Amino acid sequence: MTVHFMLSLNKQCKIRLSKWYSSYTTRERDRIVREVGYAITQRSSSMCNFVEWRDCNLVYKRYASLYFLICVDRTDNELISLELVHRFVFVLDKYFGNVTELDLIYDFSRAYIVLDELLIAGEQQETSAAEILRTVDAQDDIHKAELIELANRAASQAPKR
């Protein structure tokens, strides 16, 4: 399976997350987002979750006002791709604790970090949701520890100034 890109859009086709695994120019990306956004937001909820697009397939799922989608090869298994999309959302939900659109808006970088533990080179990297959460948490811990260290150092230097 190869994911060419992953997008999360809201109903107005505003980008919430976007990650590109194949190479496109900025112009192409803009166009793709417009095209893809249009293609999926026009669809009613009873329609299937797959859309043929250019020579690829779009596999998407709508969660309330948000769409999550990936673009995969025509030969890829659509059903498992759908499961992969859902897997990402599932992990986000666990990680943020009841994820909302606002989490993605303000904390998009953390969502990307989660995504980087799920996919590399457009290929699935980990099948266990628990493992992803463990590794992201571990990295957050290092990050926090460093912040504290930096703060302490700053505090100890402060009097000198």
Next chain:
Amino acid sequence: MSLSALFILDSKARVLISRNYRGDVAMNCATRFATRLLEEEESALKPIVHEDGVTYVFIKHSNLYFLAISDRNINVSVTLLFLYRLVECLTHYFEEVCEESVRDNFVVIYELLDEMMDYGYPQVTDPKILQNYITQESHKMEDAAKAAPQILKTVTGAVSWRPEGIKYRKNEVFLDVIESVNLLVSSAGQVLRSEIVGSIKMKCQLSGMPELRLGLNDKVQLDRSAAGQAQKDAAASSANPANPTGTATGTARKMIEMEDVNFHQCVKLTRFESNHAISFVPPDGEFELMSYRLTTHVRPLIWIEAIIDKHEHSRAEYLVKAKSQFKAQSTANNVQIIIPVPPDSHSPRFRCNVGSAKYAPEQDAMIWTIKQFPGGKEILMRAHFDLPSIESEERSEKKKPIQVKFEIPYFTVSGVQVRYLKIIEKSGYQAMPWVRYITNSGDYQIRT
């Protein structure tokens, strides 16, 4: 033949409001339009598109599309103008016309669409009239029944733009003569186009149904007056002495020749045709009485020369000279000289002997502001920008021109002058006309 249906669409061309006037075109073709918008770069899309038997005519306002469709050979200028009028009306009703306000006010919009157009034909399109009977509050039948005849009198009256029974304690008229200078200068410093577009705006606070008559130092008008016809008018005029604020340049005998004149619908064109008299029953409040155009060659009021020295990946240096080429006793106010700079430049440094300069990244430009710029002066500005070492993927030098904005009060570049404004109302009251003159920059571009 008239249009079939109207749509208001959001920025992604999804339908917010639709009104089907004739029922002869499938309403789902709005989605075809959306696809067209996607397929073609928006800027390349013409405002009138034909596809598969259906024509789409649209304009864009803020983030909205106003779209009309038809499957016939409709009058497209009517269609476009109607769309502008619709926007104008909506603006009148809720100031900012955007996705939100359209969603919030859909009931009123439907009412307006119903009143402004019937079977695809424009009906009442004047917001001031519409607001008499389409309001955002709900109305009771009893009140309406009482009010209806009065309202409808305005709507369909012989003077459809003015309701009867208007009363003011103090009757006054304010006249603004505003001239905009449009200029296009080539990069070699040659004037390619220069034109003056003038307009006379009025604010009427007059009671009853007054008849007004306006005299200008227009060549044709004066020629006729020389023939004697308007002589008496001028003598009887209440205006000429009462011109407290205005001091138009040029002598009263100076004559100007207008290339083209357009009048508000209140002006009786037959009268204008027969004796060049501008006579009318004005709408209440503010409106534009007339606009005119002159192509008389005038020296550009503000002249700009710029030397731009650009080193890719490193820096750009600018030397800009501005000259005011009007009489020393006049002064240009709030002069802004807008000079384009590359969109990714940074660390600006400026040096100017007059005024102040700042970087305006939102316009990809620097703006040199001179609060007061007297005539016959020459001033200088230098600027330096750093450019990033990494280039953008897409380099599109738009070759934007330098633009200049200014305002010169008490001055009309054409020399047009109000000679009189006669006000006749059957109650016979006296009214004061006040006249103001101003010249400003219109589309004032100097190519770089």
Next chain:
Amino acid sequence: MSQKLRDLIKQVRSCKTAAEERAIIAKECAAIRSTFNDDSANRHRNIAKLLYIHMLGYPTHFGQMECVKLIVSPYYSDKRIGYLGLMILLDETQEVLTLVTNTLQNDLNHTNQFIVGLSLAAVGNISSEGIARDLAPDVAKLMASPNSYIRKKAVLAAIRVVRKCPDLAEDFVPKAKAMFASEKNHGVLVGAVALATELCAMNAAAFVPQLVGVVPQLVRTLKTLVGTGYVPEHDVNGVTDPFLQVKILRLLRVLGTEQLRNGDAKVSEMMNDILAQVATNTESTRNVGNAVLYECVQTIVGIPSEPGLRVLAINVLGRFLVNRDNNIRYVSLNTLQKVVEADVQAVQRHRQTVVDCLKDADISIRRRALDLVYALVDESNVRQLVRDLLGYLVVADQQFRADIVAKLCWLVERFAPTKRWQFDTTMRVISIAGSTIPEEVPANLCAIVSQTADIQAYAVQRLYAALVRDMTQPALMIVGLWCIGEFADLLMGTLVNGGEEEGVQPEDRQTATASQIVDLLDAALRSPMGNLATQQHALTALVKLTTRTDDRAALGRARAILERYRDHINVDLQQRSCEFASMMSYESVRQDVLDRMPAPEEKPEEKPAASSGAAS
């Protein structure tokens, strides 16, 4: 001090118009640029803002160097945001990327596994060919790391490396193979399977034989997955690691084809066995289960498997097809498409269901169904299915029309029972969908008429009648003008009997005099809907007419019209006009030159691609 990311986001979100937003972003970008020179603590925050600005679709190229500066920091926090920025703000095409090769390499050898992970992710996501080549040895080494967190990332980075440098693939084959030996970690396994699949796709002939040895290991793993009960770590709705199952099934398909052709009975049996097990034991109430089933069915029909197993697979698809879930119907149509080449009869049974899907509200389903209908057409059912498709064409939306038209035209050409039926049907298609006719259709129609003597008179009379009525469709004009030129003599002959397709009325055919033909050709030349091609055809038709009639008045007019183009701006029209005009003085030569043109040879057509894709 610049504002916080949060505040920027708030500010942007409060914008009502695009212009407002653009202004805010432009100001913010200028503010960010102004901090570049001072070695600031804001870098972290700036990158975060740039990521946001980038997501909104504005240029951020000027900030790329900041990412580069950030990833050399010794702090993990800095690296983390630096890498994040690097992977989002840059892609392989940027030159700046070459500046980070060293840093990437250092980080690949870092002691902290997470820093190694960041570097591997960067290599996997954005490396250019150059970087991939430089770092390939490091990546290969890390594929054997004792740390599974590193291994699983390294194997995916390796996929990027071989994609960018196909010549390095050879080196990675044994490394990939080695990974299957004793790997238990699902993350690593799933990556290793992906790498093996990728390698096979790159060069099946060379790599499949090398990798086929891993089949027993794959089967064993799959067996464990299917056989064991609930495993909390890998359970998805009651299925144990469906992702890995699907991946393995797919790799088995790739390896199976080649292997079984070589006739290794033991492996073949093993595969049949496990596939049967998956196909029968997988729970089909949830999406995950169906995902596995779907992949399994594809593998069964994709390899030379046992007949019994194939029946099992087709049955699964039959169940899928009547499922109420559109996703399932979609994939069943998709798979039937693959089955159809090998086993048409099995699919014909579902024909009516498939035809019904043409009317589905969902374009995805319609497209799949169209492809399948298209594959199902043969000589015996062409009239029926073409009628279905024509009926559907009338109501189909624009974006789908081109697709149907292309397929219809091909089917008609390929399976037409008679030439006249073919002619009538193609005319019908053109008249319904004039603007979406593929270029070759008019040409083919001309060829048919030219090849089939007994429909020529009928065809030219019908075409003439059609053009008299409607001269707004270029496709129809091309066919009509050519036939009228070529068969003008038949058009001026006697009226022939009607068409074969229902709905062809007597008034749909017409004969004409020479002067009427000249009128029509002149009108065609002037038609505002015409184009260069129609004008070219019309001119040639005119000159041909001069040898098909001896009506002097008509000839004189034809000549005058030809002369009209002697100073035409279009180079070809001018050339034609001059040539044709001067031919007038070579009577006998002209007769020979413009005599009936030899019919093109009938040639077997290649079937166009099943799906023409593009929804745009």
Next chain:
Amino acid sequence: MAKYFTTTKKGELHDLKEELGSPRDEKKCEAVKKVIAAMTEGKDVSSLFTDVLNCMQTHNLELKKLVYLYVMNYAKSQPDRAILAVNTFQKDASDPNPLIRALAVRTMGCIRVERITEYLAQPLALCLKDADPYVRKTAAVCVAKLYDMSPELVVAQGFLDMLKDLLADSNPMVVANAVASLREISERSAANSEGAAAFAVDSTVLTKLLAALNECTEWGQVFILDSLAVYRPRDAREAESIAERVAIRLNHSNSAVVISAVKVVLLCMEVITSQDLLRSYTRKLAPPLITLLSSGKEPEIQYVALRNINIVVQRQPEVLRAEIKMFFCKYNDPIYVKMEKLELMIMLANEANIDVVLPEFKEYATMVDVEFVRKAVRAIGRCAIKLDAAAERCIQVLLELIQTKVNYVVQEAVVVIKDIFRKYPNKYESVIATLCENLETLDEPDAKASMIWIIGEYAERIDNAAELLDRFLESFADESAQVQLQLLTAVVKLFLKKPKNTQDMVQSTLKRATTEVDNPDLRDRAFMYWRLLSSDPEAAKAVVLGERPLIKDTSSALDQELLLQLLENLGTLASVFHRPPAAFISKLRAKAKAKDD
């Protein structure tokens, strides 16, 4: 599965049904608003038809309007239930409040359900004679609506005569709508072509219309002017008097009025014979047309104006002869405006102004917008062909542009230089060498075809012509038809000029063009050459290499017949598309008709 990010909303329709049943008007009103909101969002709320209909009998005007709106939307899909509304409609049509009367008539006319039309006749007849002009103006339009559904009924009830009477109504809006309605009916009846038009402008109507013109609303003026445009003046004198009455409208601030007035004046000019008058109108037309392009005007209107001016200039070139600078492009003009301005600049370019125009073209040729740049390059070439005296200067600029090596500029330049060769033979051929340098960069069919033509045409001067053509022949099968045709001709020319060593080439090309290609036209051409060459080589030479006259550029000129038709249609879509109305409306009408059958 889709439980994330959710906010629940359920049972909407049910709740609405309940609210609609509320005894309180305010509650009902809110409910109908919600229904309309749902309808606006595209949700199907037709199942609430009966419930909404029940709210129709109300004294609340707002509620009534909303219900009417809903009924209009769904009547077509629920014809049986729509009938239930008829009673209320009829009652409302005689309500004491004129607003309600008008509302009822307006809405009934919009309900396109056949069975309802019969109930419409009686209230409509009353409303056409209503004391209140607001009602009359609404009724006037309603006649057209009715005519669309049932023309027989309109004729039978005498509505046409009543409409004609309204032309003399004291109220401007009534007159406007009566004109609109009559015009609509006349076009429709003409389109049906069964019997004579139900209404045509004759001299009595003409008088009425001209009289109404002064009293009418701005939109009404457009309707009247458009009606006048289909009237053929009987003689020059009548044309003069029409033109005189209409010309005042050129000073209206409404652009649509101006464009329609321009149209009528121009049509009168076709009939007017007095040279003085013609000159005076020629002078009068330019200023309002130019005003349509001035800075304050919306770009969309400018676009329509430009497309129309294009037609005007072709018919009356004198009108804008001196105004070329008005068409100079500004950087912020939308691209579609720029393209039209450029086209007009080409049309208006002459020897007197070419010195200002040429630097403009050159400036445009260095902009960023590819299509615009191409057109600018082409413009230079077209001016070279059009203006003998300026050819030299134009070509100089073209050569400078080729030096920029910008790919699409070079390709465009090749295309126009080929045309220049055909206009000025034996003058600029020294350029060929420069062109040949850029052979590799040509990838567009037009440019390729042009280069191939050049090689074939000057085969005797290009030493390696055979080699160059050979290079193009490699991709013969993949080329577009136009390139293939040029290759074919060029190879034949080459053979006729240099028979030595080119026999094989011509042979194989002819073979490929007749066997590998489907295009019947190309096959024909190849067979014709083949037969010609084999039967009579001398004749072949005479035919293929024969004398060709110097070319004329007619690429912007419309067919005269079409031009006249477009003149009558100024301001309409036809004038924008430059196509006769039949070309873009007939098909769908026919199709829709077929669907109904």
